[in-house]
Amino acid sequence: MGRFAQRSLLERGRRLSTPAIRTFALSKHFGATQALRDLDLEVGEGEVVGCLGPNGAGKTTLIRLLLGLLIPSGGRGEIFGLDCHRQTVEAHRRLAYVAGEASLWPTLTVSETLHLLGQVQGHVDPDYRDVLVERFDLDVSKKVRALSKGNRQKLILVAALMTRPDLLILDEPTSGLDPLMEQAFRKCIGEARERGQSVLLSSHILSEVEVLCDRIGILREGVLVEIGTMAQMRHLSAFLVEATFDGAVPDLSQVPGVSMVEVLGAAVKCQVRGSVEPLLRALAGSGVRELLSREPSLEELFLAHYGAAPTREIGSPDGG
Amino acid sequence: MGADVRPEAPFTAGAWSSTVVARITGRKVVRSAVGWGAVFGVYVATQSLTYATSYKSIAARRLLVKEFGSNAGISALVGPAFRIDTVAGFTVWKCLTVLTITGAVWGILIGTRLLRGEEEAGRWELLLAGRTTRRGAALQALVAYAAGLVALFVTTGLLIVALGRTSKVDVAAGGALFFAVAIVAGPSMFLVAGALTSQLASTRRQAAGAASAFLGASYAIRMVADSDTGLGWLRWATPLGWVEEMKPLTAPNPLALVPITALVVVAGLLTVYLAGRRDLGASTLPDHSSSRPHLGLLSGPAGLALRLMRPTLLGWAASIVAYGLLLGSIAKAGGQAITSSPSLRLVFERLGVSGAEAYLGVALLIMAVVLGFVAAGQVTAARSEESTGRLEHLLARPLSRVSWLGRRIVVAAGVLVAGGLLAGLSTWVGAASDHAGVDITTMLQAGLNVVPPSVLILGIGVLVVGARPRMSAAVTYAVLVWSLLVEITSGVVGVNHWIIDTSVFHQMAAAPSAPIDWTSNTVMVVVGALAALAGVAAFRRRDLQGE
Numbered sequence: 001m002g003r004f005a006q007r008s009l010l011e012r013g014r015r016l017s018t019p020a021i022r023t024f025a026l027s028k029h030f031g032a033t034q035a036l037r038d039l040d041l042e043v044g045e046g047e048v049v050g051c052l053g054p055n056g057a058g059k060t061t062l063i064r065l066l067l068g069l070l071i072p073s074g075g076r077g078e079i080f081g082l083d084c085h086r087q088t089v090e091a092h093r094r095l096a097y098v099a100g101e102a103s104l105w106p107t108l109t110v111s112e113t114l115h116l117l118g119q120v121q122g123h124v125d126p127d128y129r130d131v132l133v134e135r136f137d138l139d140v141s142k143k144v145r146a147l148s149k150g151n152r153q154k155l156i157l158v159a160a161l162m163t164r165p166d167l168l169i170l171d172e173p174t175s176g177l178d179p180l181m182e183q184a185f186r187k188c189i190g191e192a193r194e195r196g197q198s199v200l201l202s203s204h205i206l207s208e209v210e211v212l213c214d215r216i217g218i219l220r221e222g223v224l225v226e227i228g229t230m231a232q233m234r235h236l237s238a239f240l241v242e243a244t245f246d247g248a249v250p251d252l253s254q255v256p257g258v259s260m261v262e263v264l265g266a267a268v269k270c271q272v273r274g275s276v277e278p279l280l281r282a283l284a285g286s287g288v289r290e291l292l293s294r295e296p297s298l299e300e301l302f303l304a305h306y307g308a309a310p311t312r313e314i315g316s317p318d319g320g
Numbered sequence: 321m322g323a324d325v326r327p328e329a330p331f332t333a334g335a336w337s338s339t340v341v342a343r344i345t346g347r348k349v350v351r352s353a354v355g356w357g358a359v360f361g362v363y364v365a366t367q368s369l370t371y372a373t374s375y376k377s378i379a380a381r382r383l384l385v386k387e388f389g390s391n392a393g394i395s396a397l398v399g400p401a402f403r404i405d406t407v408a409g410f411t412v413w414k415c416l417t418v419l420t421i422t423g424a425v426w427g428i429l430i431g432t433r434l435l436r437g438e439e440e441a442g443r444w445e446l447l448l449a450g451r452t453t454r455r456g457a458a459l460q461a462l463v464a465y466a467a468g469l470v471a472l473f474v475t476t477g478l479l480i481v482a483l484g485r486t487s488k489v490d491v492a493a494g495g496a497l498f499f500a501v502a503i504v505a506g507p508s509m510f511l512v513a514g515a516l517t518s519q520l521a522s523t524r525r526q527a528a529g530a531a532s533a534f535l536g537a538s539y540a541i542r543m544v545a546d547s548d549t550g551l552g553w554l555r556w557a558t559p560l561g562w563v564e565e566m567k568p569l570t571a572p573n574p575l576a577l578v579p580i581t582a583l584v585v586v587a588g589l590l591t592v593y594l595a596g597r598r599d600l601g602a603s604t605l606p607d608h609s610s611s612r613p614h615l616g617l618l619s620g621p622a623g624l625a626l627r628l629m630r631p632t633l634l635g636w637a638a639s640i641v642a643y644g645l646l647l648g649s650i651a652k653a654g655g656q657a658i659t660s661s662p663s664l665r666l667v668f669e670r671l672g673v674s675g676a677e678a679y680l681g682v683a684l685l686i687m688a689v690v691l692g693f694v695a696a697g698q699v700t701a702a703r704s705e706e707s708t709g710r711l712e713h714l715l716a717r718p719l720s721r722v723s724w725l726g727r728r729i730v731v732a733a734g735v736l737v738a739g740g741l742l743a744g745l746s747t748w749v750g751a752a753s754d755h756a757g758v759d760i761t762t763m764l765q766a767g768l769n770v771v772p773p774s775v776l777i778l779g780i781g782v783l784v785v786g787a788r789p790r791m792s793a794a795v796t797y798a799v800l801v802w803s804l805l806v807e808i809t810s811g812v813v814g815v816n817h818w819i820i821d822t823s824v825f826h827q828m829a830a831a832p833s834a835p836i837d838w839t840s841n842t843v844m845v846v847v848g849a850l851a852a853l854a855g856v857a858a859f860r861r862r863d864l865q866g867e
Contacts, residue, residue, distance in 0.1 A: 064863075064864070067712075067715075067716050068715070069712060069715060069716070069863070069864045070863045070864065071861065071862065071863055088715075088720060088721075089718045089719070089720050090718075092716060092717055092718040092719075093718045095716075096716075096717075097712075097716035099709070099712055099713070099716075101709060103708050103709040103710055104710060104713065105624075105628060105710060106523070107628065108618075108627075109610065109611055109613055111613045112613050112614065112615060112618055115613065115615050115618050116618040116619075116624060117713060117714075117717065119618065119619045119620060120620060120621070120714055120717045120718070120719050121717045121718065122717075122718055139610070140613075141610040141611065141612065141613075142609060142610045143608070143609055143610055143611065145522075145609070146609035146610065156713070159713075169716075
């Protein structure tokens with residue numbers, strides 16, 4: 001109930017204030033490849049939105065368009081009502097970005113890099129920076145050249161978080177982090193949410209998105225195929241049924257609404273869409289010993305969307 | 321490899337992977353070597369055939385000998401003019417130093433790119449995860465390099481032998497091949513030097529820098545040796561001097577091959593030895609992995625640019641000072657040689673130019689070339705910030721593209737002006753130490769006079785970064801190298817003035833021997849600035865692009 005009240009308050013707030021991110025039919029093609037097609041997305045103020053999709057689905061392209069690093073082929077995007085392409089400097093004062101690949105200046109040390117990036121950003125919360133350096137266990141005297149991939153990733157995370165931006169744009173920010181640091185990252189996002197900061201998080205780690213995000217969007221071949229809360233997504237998708245039989249296993253593949261039937265000895269695993277009644281009718285009288293039904297995890301939702309159909313390689317040639 | 325491979329599979333796979341470095345590297349090196357061999361052969365052919373047609377009579381050739389035969393200044397720049405009254409002697413004089421240095425630069429670039437560059441990019445990790453040891457991989461790379469040098473020798477040699485059979489040139493095959501050996505000697509030594517510095521340094525840039533410093537020092541020592549100061553024996557102290565001592569086509573001296581071979585063999589062995597002693601990706605020389613913070617310059621993109629390029633810029637400054645002092649100190653001798661020709665002396669007297677100034681006018685071209693390389697280096701450094709993805713960390717913050725690129729251009733232009741002044745000042749110091757009677761104001765102006773061509777190169781480079789980012793290094797260096805080749809070629813033999821005009825260096829007056837051409841300099845700076853502006857405008861309107 002509390003969560004519901006919080007959400008409706010949030011909905012009202014979203015209508016009143018300018019959204020952190022808003023795109024209007026945003027499109028991008030690289031030559032003949034369509035990387036992003038007519039994307040309409042809104043991230044409200046204080047909202048944490050996750051962005052999922054296989055490699056080359058257009059996640060990085062979307063983020064690079066929002067940052068003004070790419071020029072849109074069509075449509076446009078706004079950050080707090082500021083045009084992503086024409087008002088980049090004003091927009092960037094309010095956001096911070098963490099790239100998926102932390103290529104930094106190898107000869108600079110960690111503290112030099114933080115100093116430089118802080119200077120370019122213009123404002124830093126020095127106390128929070130010290131907390132973050134401690135939390136992520138960074139050795140500030142080390143040169144970037146001597147850092148592992150995970151440590152470089154921690155460095156750019158700290159550089160982004162220390163500015164306490166109104167909007168965090170994170171492109172697979174936890175790649176290369178160990179579970180302990182992953183925990184520290186989640187704590188930071190939790191803090192950001194409490195402070196009313198907005199977050200756009202693109203990720204491969206589904207459990208992370210599931211835990212952190214208010215809403216989740218799924219990109220596929222440059223198109224936003226789904227967006228909604230976890231609850232809404234579950235409603236759209238199938239749920240799982242596992243049944244164990246005493247005798248022979250009946251053939252369930254012809255039952256309406258049932259798909260992905262797997263037989264493992266005396267057990268059957270399948271997905272059900274829509275009404276469960278045809279399946280119950282088919283199971284009745286066939287000696288069911290055990291019946292389990294549960295909501296799919298995000299992982300299974302994801303596989304339901306992408307597992308079956310082969311996806312073509314689409315995306316930015318620069319590693320989208 | 322899965323566990324279910326058949327017994328013979330590991331053997332074949334192992335044999336295949338055990339030579340993979342040699343084959344991958346070899347293919348790249350040989351392809352590049354054949355291309356450059358063709359360029360070298362054609363260059364030799366143009367020089368000799370133009371000479372044969374331009375200087376037909378014995379009288380014309382004697383005049384040439386009189387003007388250049390004993391000119392210490394020219395000899396310091398491109399080597400002594402030995403028997404230039406013959407086609408063979410002239411061709412060697414015009415080609416050997418130029419091709420040796422071009423080939424040495426090629427050798428350094430390829431030697432460091434394929435060893436340290438591949439390792440830096442992490443590609444060796446994949447290869448060495450197999451059965452190849454580090455030492456084996458280095459040895460294989462050297463074998464590939466040897467194949468490349470053979471390809472360079474064969475291509476150049478065949479073209480020169482063919483050229484020698486023409487009636488105009490008429491050189492025996494043996495002599496022609498020895499000439500080809502001399503041409504390949506320089507590239508060989510510096511390629512192996514690049515392979516060796518690749519083991520010592522930890523980045524390709526550092527490795528190339530160290531090998532280039534070796535080349536610069538070799539050139540400087542050769543300059544002293546060839547500047548008629550009684551220090552001719554110094555020629556035996558520099559790899560470039562050894563090549564000169566080979567005296568192909570005129571007085572062949574195979575003895576000079578001894579130090580050349582020794583250098584190649586010793587450096588090669590050291591490379592293999594050091595490759596086995598260090599970790600993959602690490603350097604042999606101490607490389608501190610942490611340090612105290614130095615925040616002074618790190619307040620924005622301009623400071624960052626200076627901080628990142630500090631080692632490179634200090635290296636360039638050191639070479640400018642060294643060459644300035646050297647050129648200045650031999651200016652008097654060089655000037656005396658020039659003004660020993662009565663007709664030329666009359667011309668310079670009428671202009672009110674002293675002998676030393678007349679010489680420095682020619683010699684300062686080298687400073688213009690150095691600044692051209694500095695400008696091209698700034699262009700590629702800016703582009704590499706983008707291609708590596710580092711630029712994203714800056715541009716995702718409140719920093720506009722115009723502001724970033726604009727500040728880089730301002731820093732680069734400032735560096736070029738400082739370089740010009742440093743060139744003028746150090747040359748004046750060198751000249752003053754020899755009491756050459758050259759005025760400091762004149763030299764500072766002459767120093768500034770060499771800046772505009774590099775500003776033009778910078779502008780063109782920025783334009784390409786904006787419009788065709790992936791081609792920026794290729795186009796910028798092409799403009800530079802083309803201008804340099806035109807300038808060198810047009811020195812003695814007649815070249816169509818339309819072609820000469822395409823050289824950025826040709827637009828610059830040879831101050832202090834000629835009055836500074838302010839109009840031409842202004843035009844170069846304005847065109848450079850306009851090109852840079854167009855580049856910035858294009859950069860604003862395009863996607864950021866990786867490699």
